[in-house]
Amino acid sequence: MPAPRTGAPALPALGGLKRSHRERVADALRAALIAGELRPGEVYSAPTLAVRFGVSATPVREAMLDLAKEGLVDTVPNKGFRVTAVSEEQLDEYTHIRSLIEIPTTAALATTADPADLEALRPVAQEIVTSAATGDLIAYVEADLRFHLGLLSLAGNTHLVEVVRDLRRRSRLYGLTALAKAGRLEKSAEEHLELLDALLAEDTETARKVITQHLGHVRGLWATDMAE
Template sequence: MPAVNVPSTPNLQALGQRETLRERVRDALRAAIISGELEPGVVYSAPTLGARFGVSPTPVREAMLDLTKEGLVVAQPNKGFRITEVSEQDLDNLAAVRLLIEPPTVRDCVPVIPEEDFPSLRELAQAIVDAVERDDLVGYVRADHVFHLTLLGYSNNRHLVDVVSDLRTQTRLLGLSPLLQSGQLGHSAAEHHELMDLVEARDGTAAEELMRRHIGHVRGLWASGAEES
């Protein structure tokens, strides 16, 4: 399949400060793949993606090589990089594992999150809402990733956080664009403030239940554009 042009240009500055340009480009590419802005099965060339991000092809190639190790892309000699496809069964399995890990971990984290950390967590939740308001799917995916992994970090279990990070990376949220266009994604973004309300109320049980619904959305409405049965 030939390389294709990419229609829009995300704001790398809005994605936050990172150590290197390669990392900034890699994070943006990963989020674009998860959100479906870079389409499964399509081959993209490094020069085309470089033009999108306003950088030379070199950091794009370096970032894409990193993403091949994550299984998100496959190198196509003399063409570029093909975005890998994820089956419905794979998405079911990813959601099932996340349901086993994330809701009970959030429940256990709620009592130990220091009150002085509430404002910074609120800011992370607001970043998700802000991304929706500026129609930035890539920014939405990255802000959502940061918020949830930060919350899970209060478990003091680095291995658990790394596993969840990998599971989230392998997920595809191809239903996000229709949700954004219909205005429904804003309701989902606001759920993160609802979760923070429960955290501040020290209601771990309710926070656990909200996380179960949240992951259900990921597998249903967000992943495919049609709510789960």
């Protein structure tokens, strides 16, 4: 299996969405931060990140300012940006809130969601599996975000979706790199397809079981640095 990507040579594709370069860079930076490729306490300059992502320094600098407004990084005068540290207690709190929201909301979709809308998410679920297989952690995190927010949007509560989006942005999954190298990330990725199958079968209990297990990884295997 290919080794996980340690530097992103280019921005991940975002489908047919018409987004500015700044927004695309910000999305990729958030995903790199969540995946643990940008480490807390480290200072990153816009030119260095620009080389890594294959873009000019201007959109990177603008995107990092957006992340600073979100509290994900701090500006360091004349040097760049420092990734904000998140405590274990904060991560536990974020995950607890997500569980309270996502588990019942997702499970309920087994009897309320339009099958066509659920099936439309299958390509995204497959993209997650493919990203896990190739070790592309930034693409993995981005596809995972689109999948889960897409599911939650089917419940018809836009505020709920935004709350979960914010919580996910603040999460840190430092164990993803080690999992990918060990070939264990694909199994977790396939849970997205299992979840879709359960929802399409209107199997509420199985859907609840899968999403509960899936979220458990956030503070389990995915969250902790693993020995390589």
